Amino acid sequence: MSEGRRLYLDGVSVVFDGFRALNNLSLIVEPGELRSVIGPNGAGKTTMMDVITGKTRPTAGKVLFGETDLTRMDEAGIANLGIGRKFQKPTMFDALTVFENLELALKAPRGPIACLRWKLNGEARTRIEQTMAEIGLTERAQDLAGILSHGQRQWLEIGMLLMQDPELLLVDEPVAGMTDSETEHTAALLVRIAGRRSVVVVEHDLEFVRALGRRVTVLCDGSVLSEGSIDHVQNDQRVIEVYLGR
Amino acid sequence: MSLAVAPPVADARLRLGLRAGLGIFVLLLGIMPLLNLLPVTHPLHVSDFLVSVTGKWICYAILALSLDLAWGYAGILSLGHGAFFALGGYAMGMHLMRLIGPRGVYGHPVLPDFMVFLGYQELPWYWLGFDSFPFAMLMVLLVPGMLALIVGFLSFRSRITGVYLSILTQAMTFALMLAFFRNDMGFGGNNGFTDFKELLGFALNTSAARAGLFYASLVALVLSFLICLRLTRSKYGRVLTAIRDAESRVRFLGYNTTSHKLFAFVLSAMLAGLAGALYVPQVGIINPGEFSPANSIEAVIWVAVGGRGTLVGAVLGAFTVNGLKTWLTSAAPDLWLFVLGALFVAVTLFLPKGLIGLIKGRVQ
Ligand SMILES: Nc1ncnc2c1ncn2[C@@H]1O[C@H](COP(=O)(O)OP(=O)(O)OP(=O)(O)O)[C@@H](O)[C@H]1O
Numbered sequence: 001m002s003e004g005r006r007l008y009l010d011g012v013s014v015v016f017d018g019f020r021a022l023n024n025l026s027l028i029v030e031p032g033e034l035r036s037v038i039g040p041n042g043a044g045k046t047t048m049m050d051v052i053t054g055k056t057r058p059t060a061g062k063v064l065f066g067e068t069d070l071t072r073m074d075e076a077g078i079a080n081l082g083i084g085r086k087f088q089k090p091t092m093f094d095a096l097t098v099f100e101n102l103e104l105a106l107k108a109p110r111g112p113i114a115c116l117r118w119k120l121n122g123e124a125r126t127r128i129e130q131t132m133a134e135i136g137l138t139e140r141a142q143d144l145a146g147i148l149s150h151g152q153r154q155w156l157e158i159g160m161l162l163m164q165d166p167e168l169l170l171v172d173e174p175v176a177g178m179t180d181s182e183t184e185h186t187a188a189l190l191v192r193i194a195g196r197r198s199v200v201v202v203e204h205d206l207e208f209v210r211a212l213g214r215r216v217t218v219l220c221d222g223s224v225l226s227e228g229s230i231d232h233v234q235n236d237q238r239v240i241e242v243y244l245g246r
Numbered sequence: 247m248s249l250a251v252a253p254p255v256a257d258a259r260l261r262l263g264l265r266a267g268l269g270i271f272v273l274l275l276g277i278m279p280l281l282n283l284l285p286v287t288h289p290l291h292v293s294d295f296l297v298s299v300t301g302k303w304i305c306y307a308i309l310a311l312s313l314d315l316a317w318g319y320a321g322i323l324s325l326g327h328g329a330f331f332a333l334g335g336y337a338m339g340m341h342l343m344r345l346i347g348p349r350g351v352y353g354h355p356v357l358p359d360f361m362v363f364l365g366y367q368e369l370p371w372y373w374l375g376f377d378s379f380p381f382a383m384l385m386v387l388l389v390p391g392m393l394a395l396i397v398g399f400l401s402f403r404s405r406i407t408g409v410y411l412s413i414l415t416q417a418m419t420f421a422l423m424l425a426f427f428r429n430d431m432g433f434g435g436n437n438g439f440t441d442f443k444e445l446l447g448f449a450l451n452t453s454a455a456r457a458g459l460f461y462a463s464l465v466a467l468v469l470s471f472l473i474c475l476r477l478t479r480s481k482y483g484r485v486l487t488a489i490r491d492a493e494s495r496v497r498f499l500g501y502n503t504t505s506h507k508l509f510a511f512v513l514s515a516m517l518a519g520l521a522g523a524l525y526v527p528q529v530g531i532i533n534p535g536e537f538s539p540a541n542s543i544e545a546v547i548w549v550a551v552g553g554r555g556t557l558v559g560a561v562l563g564a565f566t567v568n569g570l571k572t573w574l575t576s577a578a579p580d581l582w583l584f585v586l587g588a589l590f591v592a593v594t595l596f597l598p599k600g601l602i603g604l605i606k607g608r609v610q
């Protein structure tokens with residue numbers, strides 16, 4: 001790892017038909033850091049994750065994961081480097097059960113032959129069971145993901161992220177649709193993961209961001225508006241104008 | 247805390263029921279050639295016609311299974327699977343042509359009749375080796391497999407999916423049909439290959455040979471079913487269904503979906519080739535008409551009617567639709583295409599899960 005940089009976005013811009021979704025955005029995430037990203041709708045938070053995970057190619061700028069330039073890689077390659085993502089709209093495989101969704105996400109060789117020969121051993125089963133307990137879906141193990149509620153889908157996708165055991169977790173609006181106690185649980189979970197892993201969380205829920213209690217980046221119009229502790233950004237006049245004071 | 251990974255009881259029972267049904271069906275098929283040996287007057291006698299037509303349907307069922315693997319599981323709606331079937335058929339046809347030897351009309355020791363007629367002096371290089379049965383069988387699998395590998399690689403890598411992929415595969419079979427119609431391709435032009443004499447030393451016009459081909463097809467069907475079952479019940483099968491439903495999400499989990507789809511597509515093309523190879527000696531002819539786009543579309547309809555994404559459904563669909571076709575084309579030949587079209591519309595609108603879906607609905 002180079003001088004405490006897990007993820008390094010350097011002057012990243014994304015232009016959609018003349019519209020700048022990201023505008024010369026720079027961001028450094030350190031190993032083990034837990035970073036919250038907030039900002040108004042359309043600020044470019046999801047687009048930033050799209051750029052990191054290879055879904056969108058930046059128009060300009062560099063995206064480095066350690067020393068590796070991510071802008072030249074495809075989604076699967078980036079994921080295999082150790083970058084996991086939870087989508088804003090929970091996405092999983094509705095025709096598979098909760099257990100099977102987690103099994104697919106579990107870190108293991110990804111090729112066709114390896115999957116064909118895959119046997120669920122005790123260790124893998126234990127990991128899946130532990131994760132199901134963690135995300136509160138043990139009872140639903142054999143239910144199809146398609147019949148879960150929105151909150152449960154959020155949990156399942158968080159569970160899938162855990163199964164991948166990534167170096168860097170990108171978590172887009174994890175607590176939308178969750179109850180207060182579930183939100184607290186998620187905050188505790190992310191805090192626990194951080195330290196060993198780097199975590200970037202996008203969230204509108206400021207109580208949740210406060211519960212995470214770490215460095216906060218405020219995005220607006222595709223670039224960083226303010227950065228610091230939650231108290232710092234909440235008292236930043238520009239942040240109050242464009243985001244908090246709405 | 248232990249977790250049963252078994253699906254709900256009703257589902258497991260249903261699956262067991264369907265499997266048992268399929269087993270009984272295969273047994274019934276298995277005794278047909280035996281019943282054919284009974285005297286014609288015997289009430290259980292099965293006619294030559296029924297045996298030979300059933301042998302064809304078994305090949306169609308293998309084709310349906312292969313298409314179901316690509317479409318029902320991996321979400322690759324191929325409208326060109328008839329091409330893989332036909333290529334397997336042509337590879338077998340080349341072997342059968344070589345086995346005719348000097349027994350052709352022109353009596354040439356090596357060259358098939360059509361080559362003598364077209365003034366060939368020697369066998370084209372791509373006909374070499376086809377006198378050997380193992381080599382021909384290898385080609386039955388390799389030629390469709392290679393075509394699927396190339397077409398699949400180019401399109402999956404460029405992320406061509408859905409309708410575009412369907413049109414592409416349809417264009418593929420159409421182009422092959424036009425190519426095989428040409429005399430200078432060296433595959434007998436629009437007449438194709440026919441007048442086969444023997445296979446593995448057995449004269450083809452005997453009832454023993456017919457029964458042998460019938461059983462070979464039945465064994466191939468059972469093996470294909472078991473291969474597909476092994477595949478679809480594995481984690482690989484679940485990756486395929488995940489790709490079918492949300493391919494981009496699978497990529498973000500680190501799966502190279504191109505290689506997964508390619509694996510399924512190539513395997514599927516090989517099974518289709520095998521089906522074609524078993525089909526040709528039973529019908530005694532192969533010509534470019536087998537590449538007709540309509541054939542590929544019909545195969546899609548079999549799978550849709552039976553229920554895509556279930557292996558039993560694919561087999562059921564192939565037998566049901568072809569049974570209906572055989573009956574209708576003798577009862578009311580002009581009606582068949584309308585019925586086929588109506589069937590497809592009806593299934594799409596009212597039975598999206600096919601006959602299997604209907605049975606499941608009844609049971610639950
Ligand atoms: N593929 C695309 N094509 C065109 N415009 C896009 C595309 N993706 C995003 N945008 C635009 O880029 C801007 C940033 O979108 P983005 O989804 O990153 O915002 P966000 O910060 O995640 O917002 P929210 O809080 O609503 O999730 C929006 O104006 C959006 O309409």
Ligand SMILES: [Mg+2]
Nearest residue numbers: 045046047088
């Ligand atoms: Mg967003």
